[in-house]
Amino acid sequence: MSDDEMYDDYDVDEEDSTEVSGNESGDDMDYEDTSTQDFDLDDNNSSQRTKSSLTRTKSYEVLDKADLQSESHKLVKEVMDVLSIPHESAVVELLKFMKWNKEKLIERYMDNSDKLCIDAGIPNLVLDKPIDKSIKNFSCLICLEDFSPQETYALSCDHRYCLPCWKGYLEIKIGDGPECVYSSCPAPKCKIRVHQAAFKRLVSEQSFEKYMNFCIKEYVHGNQKIKWCPAPGCNFSIRCDRKDRREAVTCKCGFQYCFQCSDSEIGDHMPCPCAQIEKWLQKASDESENVTWMLANTKKCPECRSPIEKNGGCMHMTCRKNAGGCGFEFCWLCRGPWSEHGSATGGYYNCNKYDKSKAKEDDDKAQDAKTELEEYMFYYHRYESHKNAMKIASEQRRNAYLKEHQILNKFDVRSADTKFLMEATEQLLKNRKVLQFSYVYGYYLDKKSQEKNLFEYLQEDLEKHTNFLSTLYELSLDKLEDYQAFIKWKESVTNYTRITKKFLDNFVEGVSGGLTNQHPHNL
């Protein structure tokens, strides 16, 4: 991937995220603090690039119900003007039929309006058939009762029914769901569509409101540039004009996700391209049986084999003695002793490299296939670990909230002094999300390439610092004896939050840069 290409795709739109979600932590904060000196990232280079991308115009828009309504209405009006069609309801049917593509509709209308109108179920754009006043009594073919003509209605096809039957028919359609917007005349095999004006006239006000909601759904559904926010229960939708947009969009509900995938589970999969995610998920499902077996055999204490449970986001595990374990401390990722994760292995929190030589040692006679699975498992395991840490996001937020209150009670501080905890929580979640997908990206990188080295370097930085922040942050309040100790802890969490943010930005920048640039900070 070329440099330019990547940057074209990647415009971090801070304007979006602050304006839209409003709960972004720290983005708008001024970090002049000197305490980051130890971790000076020398990122002039990258911040300049970020700035240039920030000035880019927003390429997506969060829409609520009213926006969608006025938008579709505008489109209808435009078509009415261009084609001189006086009936709004007729145009809505045409647009629905043409998937809300105005240009195509106009083109086809110019080409053969009669055929288009018949196909769309509104022949000659006639909405209904007026009542023939000469008829005194009318027998409804649905309820088999007699009515005066005033109590009846027929679409242009002249299939006439009594008003109560129309009401019953259409309200049951509405009750059945979104398909009601494609309702046709009740007569057998009649293809004439029941248009908006007919619905309005024939059903209760309450039902009509429901119908109009389905119309909005249909508008979004038919419109390729607009999609519903995939977050459960969210009613916003997002319009994105760029088809190939790679960077995440942020909904007003706070959910950040890839517009192309629009998947509530995947969310934002930075730094991976969509196709890679698809490939990865496919692989995960193909390998799931093997993986299940591997996991079943490895989710135990590496020393005493008692089952271990992972709480919190930290990778430092202890086989709990009070739960019948042996007290062994180890790394969740590699199952190696935690004591070995020292400066000798590149820092306490350094555990992102798949050690091939060690794997070979472990199993000399391992077949290629098995090695391959092991390698995949390495990435899969880390992917899952970060994913699981994400899954308990709401729990973590709740815990942070509880901790805030404990702090308020214990240290008699202002509530502003506890804000850092939430900020750290959000930062950790962001980092874990990127880390999760970084293992997908890493898996597909050419094993011996220069890129892979740089990638792992950046990933390692990010993971190391994220894990450190996680540990720091999960510190039990009992360990803080006094106010001084609290302030010290608070400062280090705050600093580390900031630092991990820089590492995250750095990582994202580095990967977006195609991993071919010179290293963003001095190696």
Place this chain on the structure above:
Amino acid sequence: MATSNKRLQKEITDILKTPPTWCTAQVVGDNLHKWKATVIGPENSPYEKGNFEIELDIPVDYPFKPPALKFTTKIYHPNIKSDGTVCSELLSQNWSPQLKIFDVLTTIRLLLQEPNPESPLEVEIAQQFKNDRNAFNKAAKEYCKKYAK
């Protein structure tokens, strides 16, 4: 409920007044929403002269929603499952509130006349229907003789 009861009452009255030659229909007990019908197998079909009993469950939303039906007479047919159920699409696909129970029975009779092996519920019977019509006819006739007296 009111619409469906009134209409069902009318339908049953009509059927009793001018009974069709090839079917019978009656309400089960005093529940207007449960009917029992018999369809006589159409001529020139392996079901000829068979008496096929059918139970109809009529929803409260009738006639805006079609009835559900089930054969209580065993029948050898690619579109009717061995437990007597019929693909619900058969009625719901082209359902119109203008159609009546009599139309439903007509559809059933047509299905006996012309099985549709392309969307079968009994795959093996459908295969046989397509590949070995004589064997199919023979089996269907045997079932008819045995169960549809």
